[in-house]
Amino acid sequence: MMNEKISGLLKFPVLALLVLTSFISFSQDISKDAAVIKAGEDLFNGNCKSCHRVKQKLVGPALAGVYDRAPSLDWIKNWVRNSSKVIAGGDKYANALYTEYNKSQMTAFTSYKDDQIMSILAYIKAEADKPDAPAAGPQVAGGGAGSGQAIPSGYLDAILGGMIIILVLMVIILGLITTALKKYLNDKQLSEEDSEVVNNPYTLATFTRSAGFIFLVIFVVSAIAFKTVIDGLYSIGVQQGYQPKQPIAFSHKLHAGAYEINCKYCHTGAMKGKQANIPSPNICMNCHSQIKQESPEIQKIYAAIGYDVKTASYSGKQKPIEWVRIHNLPDLAYFNHSQHVNVGGIECQTCHGPIEEMEQVKQYSLLTMGWCIDCHRKTNVNNEGNAYYDKLVEVHEASKGKGTKMKVEDIGGLECSKCHY
Ligand code: HEC
Ligand code: HEC
Ligand code: HEC
Ligand code: HEC
Ligand code: HEC
Ligand code: HEC
The missing domain is CATH 1.20.5 (Single alpha-helices involved in coiled-coils or other helix-helix interfaces)
Known part of the structure; x- marks a missing residue:
């Protein structure tokens, strides 16, 4: 009788303790080791950042706290490796999430090992536990960009103008003084000399x-x-600086700058083909089916694809967004993006300038034949780890001496037919 009572009394705290430890152990499995966190940060920045932020919703949910809200750590591992399999398996949490995010599919990372996923969680947890710094939002980036840099050219022009006016005034005043002095002296009796x-x-x-x-x-x-x-x-025919107004006030400074969305997430062709491509409205909708629905600029996207936000349905009526083309070589010239970006390893910014700081894109480089040739004369071929070039490098070093770098001109980058059809 007595024993039963005691055991009954004991049951509750034991149960409570069990529940508590299960919660604690859940996120306790997540490492606090700096090296693990760093590894996780690299993985996160490389593969997750285009859709996720730690503390902010983007294409997918903010990931702070997933390790507490998801069904289990194993669930997270399965999800990251193949979310559609988890969804198809009828998992309730997964299906609710999928519906909440308008059925946008997360990329599958099938090759991820457990410890890689755990390192990402370690990074997310470390970030989430940090006290809120002023968010890396657009305001901060905007303020940071212009400050502490060179004086804008507008000011320089004004200063120059002011100085010229002052000089002219001084000449006039000096002229007046000399005439007055001359008159005064001539009124006196002066010697011949x-x-x-x-x-x-x-x-x-x-x-x-x-x-x-x-x-x-x-x-x-x-x-x-x-x-x-x-x-x-x-x-x-040279249009350097050409900066037309676009039909939608799309800002690279906001998307590629403040939100650090990778160029290739939108310009999908740059690694694969000749054209870098302007993104289709579908890519915008990955985010804007959720983000800033009320903005008139975003509603232009909806209008273009015939999307009704209230019912989340498509009317079928479409009209393309008429982006104004900025960079345009004449038809006689051939230029291929993947050759430069993928094979050559050249950054977009080398040719297009600091796009991530531009509110409106402008043509940064000359895009003349001289510009292409000049770079082909100066730039080394990116032959590291590219077996295709091994033979060529051998031949090159045999004629030009060991260790001399192979420039683009050495592989035929100055031949007319390479750039002209
Ligand atoms: C192409 C965009 C995209 C990429 C890239 C992406 N995710 Fe996701 N993720 C989503 C979306 C969208 C969801 C919401 C569920 C859905 O619609 O499938 C989600 C959901 C999740 C969830 C569940 C969140 C919750 O609240 O329970 C986790 C965990 C997650 N992602 C982790 C990752 C990790 C880790 C990476 C990088 C290795 C990654 N995601 C890369 C789009 C993405
Ligand atoms: C969220 C999608 C998105 C991202 C990310 C993005 N862009 Fe764009 N980009 C666009 C759209 C839409 C246009 C067409 C409208 C315009 O010119 O602003 C465009 C236009 C351009 C153009 C001018 C094309 C022309 O007409 O000649 C260049 C160059 C460019 N982007 C380079 C970049 C670079 C470099 C990055 C990365 C730093 C980048 N973009 C990131 C969507 C994106
Ligand atoms: C990866 C997510 C993502 C993609 C893809 C994306 N955007 Fe955005 N966009 C954002 C975020 C985040 C904001 C800032 C929202 C805020 O200020 O709260 C934004 C803001 C904007 C705004 C400003 C809206 C306003 O009134 O303040 C415009 C216009 C816009 N985006 C156009 C586009 C277009 C056009 C595309 C496709 C070419 C595109 N976006 C693709 C995430 C995205
Ligand atoms: C070696 C210089 C160079 C590099 C590097 C480069 N571009 Fe270009 N880009 C050009 C030239 C030249 C054009 C004009 C092409 C034409 O008219 O055929 C162009 C045109 C574009 C256009 C307009 C439409 C199109 O598809 O041709 C976009 C968008 C663009 N670039 C984005 C990018 C992005 C994003 C990157 C980085 C991933 C990049 N570029 C890297 C030189 C470059
Ligand atoms: C920033 C430097 C740079 C600029 C500017 C540049 N290129 Fe190139 N280009 C390269 C590099 C580096 C390679 C070598 C890529 C490789 O390894 O195949 C290359 C290769 C090429 C090739 C292939 C050559 C061959 O023999 O296989 C062509 C064609 C070409 N560029 C055309 C152009 C045209 C047209 C322009 C101007 C509109 C241009 N490039 C501007 C750096 C540049
Ligand atoms: C690296 C690439 C490249 C090579 C190599 C090249 N060109 Fe060009 N060429 C161009 C580009 C790009 C243009 C367009 C420039 C413009 O619109 O200002 C052009 C324009 C021209 C034009 C038209 C002139 C004009 O101003 O419109 C002629 C003619 C020409 N090239 C002849 C040649 C000859 C001949 C050779 C070989 C000796 C040659 N090119 C090699 C890239 C190249």
């Missing part, structure tokens, strides 16, 4: 009429005219 100095025949008028001065003026004017004409001729 002094009078000659005061009434020096070399006045401004005699100077401007001199042959030397006239020659100088004609020379300067014709030199400026000549340079303008030549510059004009050279820039025919």
